[in-house]
Amino acid sequence: MSNEEILSTLQELVAEQFAVDVESITLKTSLADDLGADSVDFVELVMAIEEAFDVGEIQDEDFTGMKxxxxxxxxxxxxLN
Known part of the structure; x- marks a missing residue:
């Protein structure tokens, strides 16, 4: 899966979870600052990523560095690689 395909799928997940337009989500979109994600939002997003990309369980410490x-x-x- 290419980075573009990952971005496209992730944009759809984020747009649905945060009720924003897909087009407004870019590589530079900040999860906390631009989307207002809190800890519950992060957990829900991680679960959606695990399911959508079939990457197994993502540890909390792995996702905390993602801004x-x-x-x-x-x-x-x-x-995935």
């Missing part, structure tokens, strides 16, 4: 959509794409790409 932007770009960080999440890179993380997912690393898990």
């Amino acid at each position: 932007t959509i770009g960080d999440a794409v890179a993380f997912i790409a690393g898990k």
Whole structure:
């Protein structure tokens, strides 16, 4: 799966979870600052990522370093390769 495909799928997940337009989500979109994600939102997003990308269980410490959509794409790409 290419980074573009990962981004596209992630954009759909984030748009649905945060009720924003897919087009407004870029690699630079900040999960906390731009989307207002709190700890519950992060947990729900991690669960959605685990299911959508079939990457197994993502540890909390793995996801805490993710600040932007770009960080999440890179993380997912690393898990898939």
